[in-house]
Amino acid sequence: MLVAEVEGLSKRYGAVQALDRVDVAIEPGCTGLVGSNGAGKSTLIKLLLGLLAPDQGRASVLGHDVAVDPLAVRARVGYLPEGACLPGDVTAADFVAFMAQLGGLPPRPARERAAEVCYQVGLDEERYRAVGGFSTGMQQRVKLAVALVHDPAFLLLDEPTDGMDPQGREDMLELIARIRGELGIDVLVSTHLLGDVERVCDRVVMVHAGHVLAQGSIAEVAGTTEPGFGIQLADNGPEVLAALAAAGLPARPSGDDLLVQGASDLIRDVAAERGWPLRRLVPRAPSLEETFLRLQAAAGGPPAPEVQPAAPTPEAAWGVRR
Amino acid sequence: MSEVTAPGGTIYDRGYRHYDGPREGRGRRVRAIAAAGVRRVLGLKRNWKTKVVPWGLLVLAFGPVLAFIGVRVLFAAAADEFFTYAQYLRIVAGLLLLFAATAGPELLCPDRRQNVLALIFTRPVTRSDYLVAKLAALLAVVGLIAVVPLVVLFVGNTLTADSAATYLRQNLDDLGKILIAGSVLTVFYSVIALAAASLTDRRAVATAGLLGVMLGSSALANILFFTAQFDGRRWVAFLSLSGLPGRFVDWLFGAPFDPGTLADQAGFTGPGYLVAMAVVVVVAAAILVWRAMRLRA
Numbered sequence: 001m002l003v004a005e006v007e008g009l010s011k012r013y014g015a016v017q018a019l020d021r022v023d024v025a026i027e028p029g030c031t032g033l034v035g036s037n038g039a040g041k042s043t044l045i046k047l048l049l050g051l052l053a054p055d056q057g058r059a060s061v062l063g064h065d066v067a068v069d070p071l072a073v074r075a076r077v078g079y080l081p082e083g084a085c086l087p088g089d090v091t092a093a094d095f096v097a098f099m100a101q102l103g104g105l106p107p108r109p110a111r112e113r114a115a116e117v118c119y120q121v122g123l124d125e126e127r128y129r130a131v132g133g134f135s136t137g138m139q140q141r142v143k144l145a146v147a148l149v150h151d152p153a154f155l156l157l158d159e160p161t162d163g164m165d166p167q168g169r170e171d172m173l174e175l176i177a178r179i180r181g182e183l184g185i186d187v188l189v190s191t192h193l194l195g196d197v198e199r200v201c202d203r204v205v206m207v208h209a210g211h212v213l214a215q216g217s218i219a220e221v222a223g224t225t226e227p228g229f230g231i232q233l234a235d236n237g238p239e240v241l242a243a244l245a246a247a248g249l250p251a252r253p254s255g256d257d258l259l260v261q262g263a264s265d266l267i268r269d270v271a272a273e274r275g276w277p278l279r280r281l282v283p284r285a286p287s288l289e290e291t292f293l294r295l296q297a298a299a300g301g302p303p304a305p306e307v308q309p310a311a312p313t314p315e316a317a318w319g320v321r322r
Numbered sequence: 323m324s325e326v327t328a329p330g331g332t333i334y335d336r337g338y339r340h341y342d343g344p345r346e347g348r349g350r351r352v353r354a355i356a357a358a359g360v361r362r363v364l365g366l367k368r369n370w371k372t373k374v375v376p377w378g379l380l381v382l383a384f385g386p387v388l389a390f391i392g393v394r395v396l397f398a399a400a401a402d403e404f405f406t407y408a409q410y411l412r413i414v415a416g417l418l419l420l421f422a423a424t425a426g427p428e429l430l431c432p433d434r435r436q437n438v439l440a441l442i443f444t445r446p447v448t449r450s451d452y453l454v455a456k457l458a459a460l461l462a463v464v465g466l467i468a469v470v471p472l473v474v475l476f477v478g479n480t481l482t483a484d485s486a487a488t489y490l491r492q493n494l495d496d497l498g499k500i501l502i503a504g505s506v507l508t509v510f511y512s513v514i515a516l517a518a519a520s521l522t523d524r525r526a527v528a529t530a531g532l533l534g535v536m537l538g539s540s541a542l543a544n545i546l547f548f549t550a551q552f553d554g555r556r557w558v559a560f561l562s563l564s565g566l567p568g569r570f571v572d573w574l575f576g577a578p579f580d581p582g583t584l585a586d587q588a589g590f591t592g593p594g595y596l597v598a599m600a601v602v603v604v605v606a607a608a609i610l611v612w613r614a615m616r617l618r619a
Contacts, residue, residue: 049444051618071446085440087432089368101354102445104345113341120338146441151341183338 009057032197078147088132103150359459426515469504
């Protein structure tokens with residue numbers, strides 16, 4: 001059974017069409033909802049929760065029609081919203097216990113479960129401090145605890161690593177992977193960070209300007225892009241890119257390398273003809289980033305500076321610990 | 323589940339467990355929001371600064387009553403009568419206005435300002451549940467000040483009378499009037515305070531706005547009545563919003579209006595002021611419902 005499904009869903013805010021006849025099927029597992037800022041990700045999530053009414057179309061979550069029974073949906077779904085949303089003068093333990101009661105737990109089990117869940121998300125003694133004094137990373141953990149405390153069947157996480165330092169992001173991604181792997185809770189992660197999706201998700205839905213560009217398993221979606229080669233030349237400037245393109249080898253910068261599509265011997269021959277020192281030529285499997293940029297360009301969108309490439313490795317982290 | 327055995331006991335790391343206990347319904351959610359509201363208004367589980375205003379007002383409401391009863395118990399003949407119930411209710415009405423003007427915004431404004439509604443409405447909580455819970459919280463705390471000190475005073479007067487049974491028999495209707503007046507004042511101040519709080523997400527603005535409207539309307543009514551000459555000027559008595567509860571209370575307890583005042587000269591009786599209060603409550607409730615239905619997660 002699908003965890004969530006939308007058919008022909010549209011939503012407009014004034015002159016802005018946030019979603020336009022979108023069809024999405026969320027299967028069990030961990031699904032990434034990817035798109036630039038303003039692509040429609042948060043709107044889709046709010047429509048799934050029944051917090052917004054669509055202009056047309058329908059949505060169902062865990063077998064409940066969102067328009068008919070939004071309260072039943074919210075009873076079984078946990079949501080981690082983007083941005084600040086915590087009361088500053090209440091302790092984490094008290095607030096998570098309060099939210100547990102809003103999920104239907106009686107007071108005593110709510111307090112016990114709040115303590116357990118706070119511990120599970122990495123809030124030990126900090127849970128007895130007022131939330132207003134927490135770092136961004138700790139506040140994200142509190143929001144995750146709030147989302148988990150009433151034992152939901154489906155978690156919606158909107159930019160869960162937003163504002164976190166590299167170690168905090170690693171910890172959060174590890175938590176998300178555990179939530180799916182060990183706890184068996186289905187997860188939808190909405191993010192503009194493709195690297196995070198590649199780390200923890202099985203499936204992906206790509207949205208741009210209110211439309212779905214692609215959806216499916218990560219391997220399926222990334223596999224729609226031809227594999228290429230990563231090359232490193234002495235100069236990766238625009239003249240090189242133009243020369244490669246003229247030779248029928250589309251290329252674009254990717255960090256210190258150039259990503260080039262074409263046969264390796266042709267790439268080698270072009271470099272040799274031009275006298276470019278070719279320092280590295282390695283095969284590169286298609287990535288979600290390349291697929292997203294290709295599909296976005298095909299849909300007529302600009303390059304998406306907000307869509308981040310793969311996250312820095314832990315070795316490159318600041319070393320700032322929680 | 324992992325297990326470690328140590329001298330004197332075994333430590334279990336149970337890890338995350340799914341919850342298979344009882345789940346309650348709408349009543350639990352409303353009670354949770356209301357209980358959290360009462361704690362917030364009284365500054366419970368928060369730093370000491372948030373307790374100053376509510377507990378200060380509670381001391382002002384209860385302190386004189388308890389002191390009077392103590393004096394009567396210790397020195398029976400020394401204190402004949404404290405205030406009448408009507409007089410004390412009019413003093414309490416002033417405290418109620420101050421309390422509601424700070425408590426109402428404390429209940430509604432922070433949730434909007436800190437965007438906590440983004441989490442609350444992702445639970446199965448409707449806007450009407452939220453509104454009912456917040457109103458219940460404010461009614462409970464305002465009622466504490468409006469009713470309980472007077473009931474304590476009545477009980478104290480009864481127990482310290484020469485004959486408790488005689489006092490009770492002769493004054494039992496006063497207890498009924500205390501409960502009626504206290505309830506009317508509780509509803510009046512609670513609804514208008516929440517309506518004022520629903521119009522802004524800044525507590526100070528809501529408090530100042532409510533006090534300004536209540537006190538300013540009374541000043542305006544007095545100015546219009548005593549300086550202007552026009553047909554029907556007696557009706558401006560109903561514009562004095564802060565004066566309406568006191569006039570109702572005086573009528574209920576059979577106390578005359580103070581001579582020369584607007585109430586005395588306008589010539590209306592208690593039921594008229596009760597109707598005016600009802601109109602104010604209905605308008606305030608309509609504002610509150612309209613604003614609540616526009617709340618967004």
